Amino acid sequence: MKKISDSTIKRLSKYYRTLDELKANGTMMISSNDIALINSITSAQVRKDLSFFGTFGKRGLGYNTEQLHDQIGRILGLKKLWNVGLVGFGNIGNALLNYNEFKTQGFHIKAIFENDFSKCDSKVNGVKISHINQACEVSKKHNLEIMIVAVPAKYAQAVVDKFVECGIQAFLNFAPTHIKAPEGVLIKNENMSIELESLSFFLSNK
Amino acid sequence: MKKISDSTIKRLSKYYRTLDELKANGTMMISSNDIALINSITSAQVRKDLSFFGTFGKRGLGYNTEQLHDQIGRILGLKKLWNVGLVGFGNIGNALLNYNEFKTQGFHIKAIFENDFSKCDSKVNGVKISHINQACEVSKKHNLEIMIVAVPAKYAQAVVDKFVECGIQAFLNFAPTHIKAPEGVLIKNENMSIELESLSFFLSNK
DNA sequence: AATTGTGAACCTCTTCACAGCT
DNA sequence: AGCTGTGAAGAGGTTCACAATT
Numbered sequence A, B: 001m002k003k004i005s006d007s008t009i010k011r012l013s014k015y016y017r018t019l020d021e022l023k024a025n026g027t028m029m030i031s032s033n034d035i036a037l038i039n040s041i042t043s044a045q046v047r048k049d050l051s052f053f054g055t056f057g058k059r060g061l062g063y064n065t066e067q068l069h070d071q072i073g074r075i076l077g078l079k080k081l082w083n084v085g086l087v088g089f090g091n092i093g094n095a096l097l098n099y100n101e102f103k104t105q106g107f108h109i110k111a112i113f114e115n116d117f118s119k120c121d122s123k124v125n126g127v128k129i130s131h132i133n134q135a136c137e138v139s140k141k142h143n144l145e146i147m148i149v150a151v152p153a154k155y156a157q158a159v160v161d162k163f164v165e166c167g168i169q170a171f172l173n174f175a176p177t178h179i180k181a182p183e184g185v186l187i188k189n190e191n192m193s194i195e196l197e198s199l200s201f202f203l204s205n206k
Numbered sequence C: 001a002a003t004t005g006t007g008a009a010c011c012t013c014t015t016c017a018c019a020g021c022t
Numbered sequence D: 001a002g003c004t005g006t007g008a009a010g011a012g013g014t015t016c017a018c019a020a021t022t
Helices: A006-025 A032-038 A043-051 A065-076 A091-097 A100-104 A132-142 A153-165 A192-204 B006-025 B032-038 B043-051 B065-076 B091-097 B100-104 B132-142 B153-165 B192-204
Strands: A082-087 A107-114 A127-131 A146-149 A170-173 A186-189 B082-087 B107-114 B127-131 B146-149 B170-173 B186-189
Touching: A006 A032, A006 A043, A006 A065, A006 B192, A032 A043, A065 B192, A082 A091, A082 A132, A082 A153, A082 B192, A091 A107, A091 B091, A100 A107, A100 B192, A107 A132, A107 B192, A127 A132, A132 A153, A146 A153, A146 B192, A153 A170, A170 B192, A186 B192, A192 B006, A192 B065, A192 B082, A192 B100, A192 B107, A192 B146, A192 B170, A192 B186, B006 B032, B006 B043, B006 B065, B032 B043, B082 B091, B082 B132, B082 B153, B091 B107, B100 B107, B107 B132, B127 B132, B132 B153, B146 B153, B153 B170
Parallel strands: A082 A107, A082 A146, A107 A127, A146 A170, A170 A186, B082 B107, B082 B146, B107 B127, B146 B170, B170 B186
Antiparallel strands: none
8 A cells, every 4th residue: 555644544533533423413415625624624635635545525526424434434444343451550541441432433441451469450340450461461362452551651661562572563652751662563652741842832932 | 933843842842851861861961863763763853953943062072961951941931830720520631630740841730620510619639620610710810821621522612712712822632523723822632542543544554 | 083053855745726527 | 516536836844965063
C-alpha cells in the first residue's frame, strides 16, 4: 500500500466519529463539505484522505452515511475486537480501565499488569491484575495485541522492552518520556503535559 | 514573532524533559546530537527548532544543560504558575487531579466544576468542586487561565462555549469530539481513542 | 577537531481547480 | 446543477551541507 500519513489516519478517526453522530441523527447522505465543516477543515482534505483508499462517493450526490462509516471502520481496522493490556494500575490506569470510549470502539482491556505485589491477583471490573513478571505468559493467554502503558516515566522504557520481548508490537504510552523500540514496533504517545505546555507557549506569546 | 509551528513547540517540550533528566544526571554540556539521539530525531531538527528563538549554544562545544533548560522553560512560558480549572469530575477528571506531572510543570488545578449537584461544594485534595453555573464567578476568583475539559463528548462544546463567555482563552479537551471556538481561543485535544485507532490501522496494515 | 546556526534543497502535506460523473 | 476524485500548484516542515566559531 502507498504510504499513508499519520495525519490522514487521525482525520479518518474524526470522520468516523462524525459519521457515528450523523448516523444516529438519521442523516442518509453527506457531502465532503459537511464533514469538513463539522471538523473545521477543507472539503478537499476530506476527499483526498478518502481517495487513498478508494472511491466511496457518488458525484453530484455525496456519500452514503452508513456505508462510509462502515468503510472507514474497515480501513481503520475497527471491525474486529482488539485485545488490549494495561500496564500500571495507578490513577491513570484506573481511569482508562473505566473509559467507555475504548470499549465502544472495540478495544477491550483483557489484562492488567502491576509491579506492586499487593495489588496483584485481585480482579477489577472482571479483569485480573497480574504481576509484570508474568508478562509473556498472560499476554499469550489473552492474545494481547496492544499495550497501554500507564506507569511512571522512569519505568516506561523497561516495560515496553519487556513486552516487546513477549511479541507485542503496539503500545499506547502515557508516560511523559520518549520510548525507543525496534523497527516495526508501533508507539503512540499520549503526553498530556506536552499539550498543556503548548497552551502555555501560545498563551504567553499572544 | 515569526510563526512557530506546533511541532516545534511539542519538540521543545520534549527537549525540556530531556534536559531535566540530564540536569539530574549532573551533565554540564550537551550537543544537539545528544538531544537528538535521546529523542530519535536529527540534530539539525534540534538546532533549527532552537534557532527560531535565538542562539543558545557555543560552536564546537554545544549547549550548557542548565542554561538551555532554563531558556526553553522561558520560551514555553513555564516560568510562571498557571491557574488551571478542571471541568468534569468523573474517571478522567479524578485521575488528572492526581496527576503529578501537571503540578511539577507549574500547572495548578485551582477549581473543579461539575454538573452534578451532589458532587458540588465538597473539597478534594483541597480543591473545591463548584457547580458549573458558577463558571464565571469562580473563574474570576481564581484567575483561571486554562481549562481542562473532561466531560462526556455531548457536553464538551457547551462547556467550552460557557467558559469562553467567562473569558477563558485556552482549553485542553479530553472529550472525543471536535470543539469549535472563536478566533484566538486555543484548543488542544487529547483524544485517547484516536491514538488507539491509529495503532489499529497500522497493525491491520502491516 | 568539534559543533553550532542557517540558507538552500528537498520532501511531504494541503489546497486549488477542474474534468467527469450522477 | 451539484459534488466527487485527482493531477498540479502551493505551502510548510525537515534535512543537507557548510561557513563560522570555540
